[in-house]
Amino acid sequence: MFRFFLILLFVVCSSCKYESQKSSQNFGSDSEEKKYDLYEPSEMALHMNVMFDIQKSIKEDIQNGTTPTDFPEEILKIHSAQMSDFKERNQTFEAYSHLFVEKFELIFDSTSQVPLEKRYNDAVKLCLNCHQTECTGPIPRIKKLLIK
Numbered sequence: 771m772f773r774f775f776l777i778l779l780f781v782v783c784s785s786c787k788y789e790s791q792k793s794s795q796n797f798g799s800d801s802e803e804k805k806y807d808l809y810e811p812s813e814m815a816l817h818m819n820v821m822f823d824i825q826k827s828i829k830e831d832i833q834n835g836t837t838p839t840d841f842p843e844e845i846l847k848i849h850s851a852q853m854s855d856f857k858e859r860n861q862t863f864e865a866y867s868h869l870f871v872e873k874f875e876l877i878f879d880s881t882s883q884v885p886l887e888k889r890y891n892d893a894v895k896l897c898l899n900c901h902q903t904e905c906t907g908p909i910p911r912i913k914k915l916l917i918k
């Protein structure tokens with residue numbers, strides 16, 4: 771049983787490096803961080819964190835009764851950002867990234883008859899769908915973005 775847990779832990783950690791090393795990054799200021807940490811997050815990893823923050827602030831807006839109106843163009847960087855060396859832009863990634871952007875755009879469609887919260891959650895579910903195939907580490911964090 772313990773061995774199984776170790777294997778599971780290994781799979782989770784190796785599926786997305788940064789999550790497992792994040793704790794070691796919290797020391798020191800930004801400039802010190804670089805010196806002491808051997809792991810440099812990829813452009814895509816940084817962009818994913820930006821997407822996380824954008825999605826989180828949209829969630830807060832919705833919960834405060836504000837309808838998000840400005841489509842944040844930077845989300846489109848998912849189509850161009852450089853990935854970590856151990857990842858590649860394969861067909862699955864391409865397919866999911868386009869689906870995600872489609873769903874994400876619907877959040878800002880003021881003519882939609884679908885409730886805003888559902889459109890928002892549909893976008894988060896695509897974060898989760900892609901992560902189930904590509905990178906399972908951040909899934910627990912992403913799940914917290916869902917509006918219950």
Ligand code: HEC
Pocket residue numbers: 786787788789811812813814815816818819821822825852853854857862863864865866867868870893894896897898900901904905908911912
């Ligand atoms: C098309 C697939 C795909 C979609 C959609 C996607 N991700 Fe990711 N995500 C990835 C991949 C691949 C990585 C690893 C990137 C790397 O290491 O270069 C990643 C990494 C991450 C990370 C870890 C970044 C780090 O610091 O290492 C977080 C957090 C994350 N994604 C959150 C999200 C959120 C939130 C959404 C939706 C708003 C989302 N992702 C949508 C594929 C996806």
